[in-house]
Amino acid sequence: ALLAAPVSKDSAGRRSLAVLAPAAAAGRLELLIADTQADVAVQPAVAVSTSAEAGGTRLKAVLGAAAQVVVSWQPPVRATAGEALLLADTSVVLTVDERSLRYDVTATINILRRPVQELILSLPADCQVLAVNAPSLRTWEREADRLRLLLHEPVEGTWRATVRLERLLPALAPGESRSLDVGWPTVAGATRTTGTVAVVPGEGLSLTVGVHEGLSQFDPAEVKVAGAIGAYRHLAAPVPTGLTVARLQSELRVGLHQLVRLGVDEDLIALRLDLDVRKAGVFTLAVDVPAT
Numbered sequence: 001a002l003l004a005a006p007v008s009k010d011s012a013g014r015r016s017l018a019v020l021a022p023a024a025a026a027g028r029l030e031l032l033i034a035d036t037q038a039d040v041a042v043q044p045a046v047a048v049s050t051s052a053e054a055g056g057t058r059l060k061a062v063l064g065a066a067a068q069v070v071v072s073w074q075p076p077v078r079a080t081a082g083e084a085l086l087l088a089d090t091s092v093v094l095t096v097d098e099r100s101l102r103y104d105v106t107a108t109i110n111i112l113r114r115p116v117q118e119l120i121l122s123l124p125a126d127c128q129v130l131a132v133n134a135p136s137l138r139t140w141e142r143e144a145d146r147l148r149l150l151l152h153e154p155v156e157g158t159w160r161a162t163v164r165l166e167r168l169l170p171a172l173a174p175g176e177s178r179s180l181d182v183g184w185p186t187v188a189g190a191t192r193t194t195g196t197v198a199v200v201p202g203e204g205l206s207l208t209v210g211v212h213e214g215l216s217q218f219d220p221a222e223v224k225v226a227g228a229i230g231a232y233r234h235l236a237a238p239v240p241t242g243l244t245v246a247r248l249q250s251e252l253r254v255g256l257h258q259l260v261r262l263g264v265d266e267d268l269i270a271l272r273l274d275l276d277v278r279k280a281g282v283f284t285l286a287v288d289v290p291a292t
Contacts, residue, residue, distance in 0.1 A: 009157075016072040027063040032056050035075040043070050084156075085112040086119075088187035090195035093225050096245055097202035098172055103127070103165040105185050108158065115154030119161070121147040124183030124240075127165040134161035146188065177246035179210075186237045193237045198223045199230040210242030 007017050019029065033040065034056040042048050047062040063069055087110040095102040107121065123129075123145045132140045132147070136155055141148045149161060165185065172178060186193055197215060201207045207229060215232035223231045255274035261267065273287075 014072055014074045016070060019069045019071065020067065029059070029061045029063055029069060029071075031059040031071060033059060033073055035073065039074040041072050043072075083189075084114045084116045086110070086116075086187060086190040087112070087192045088190035088194070090185065090187065090193070091223075092184060092195065092197045093200060093223075093228075094182065094197065095200045095202065096205060096207055096243070098205060098247060099169050101127075101167040101169065101180075101182065103163075103167075103185060105163045105165065106160065107163070107185075107187055108160045109187055109190070110158055111156045115156040117151050117154045119149045119151075119159075120188035121149070121161075121163065122186045122188045123147055123165060124167065124185060127167045127185075130164040130166055132161065132163050135159070137161070172245070172247035174247055177244055180243045180245060181240040182243050183240045184238050190237075194235055195233070196223060197232045197234070197238070197241075198225040198228040199232075199243075200225060200227045201229060204247060206246040208244040208246075210244060212238075212241045214238040215241065 005017055005019055007015050009015050017031075029042070032053070032055055036052050036056055038050075038057045040048070040050050040057060040059055042059070042061045044063070049060050051058045057073070059071065061069075061071075089108045091106040091108075093104040095104070103124070105121075109119065125145060127145075129140070129142055129147060132149065134149060134151075136151045136153060138150045138152045140150065147163065163185070169178075169180075184197065198220065199207060199209060209230050212232060214236060215234050215238055217230065217232050220228040220231040225231075253275070257272040257274070259270040261270075271287075275285075
């Protein structure tokens with residue numbers, strides 16, 4: 001019989017195929033897998049044999065009475081001349097708080113020519129790594145301004161990692177401003193680097209983006225990041241961007257209501273303050289009272 005069934009592929013590159021078995025006490029399955037020296041597994045199976053042929057790997061299996069048979073195989077790592085070809089696209093959300101810069105990075109890498117088992121991100125200066133999440137990730141190591149991502153097994157095709165970084169800053173006094181050179185994370189060794197950057201100010205801060213060589217501005221609404229005041233695209237690894245951060249002075253508008261009661265032995269003054277705090281929040285409030 002001629003059958004057609006979809007072949008699925010996981011993040012590690014392992015293929016699998018589910019075949020409906022005929023209703024019989026025993027049966028045989030024979031497949032030609034178009035990968036020579038593939039690592040093949042069949043579940044369930046009574047006996048399995050494989051042999052290499054010119055067109056791939058020949059699989060012969062004796063089946064039990066199962067209604068479905070799953071054949072999975074891992075193609076061998078191809079010994080391709082030259083290095084892997086990495087095409088990287090990075091999405092960075094930069095949140096500027098009073099005492100820190102926080103980078104939320106999503107790196108999507110298209111791995112061509114040959115699989116890789118290690119990838120490296122180049123980090124901005126003075127950044128610490130808070131979190132790393134990626135499929136097949138075994139561990140990660142920080143080496144100076146490089147983040148090594150070590151995988152359980154070689155991967156190819158599209159692979160994605162999310163990384164959170166933080167750079168600590170000195171505190172700003174109310175009304176004070178500071179100029180910063182902000183670097184951007186990149187995928188080391190990538191042949192092509194593209195991506196987007198969104199800039200989000202923290203509460204009570206004013207941001208001005210200065211020189212942004214290699215970045216072209218577009219509508220922040222397109223990145224769909226809450227609070228973003230600027231969005232930029234780049235078609236190559238961007239150089240550091242100038243940024244001016246200012247801590248806003250609080251603006252207070254006060255409605256003062258007083259009730260004065262004069263007595264023989266004492267006078268009583270009752271106050272009600274209606275505050276409208278703008279631009280920046282306040283933690284303390286000083287009220288002048290009459291001398292006793």
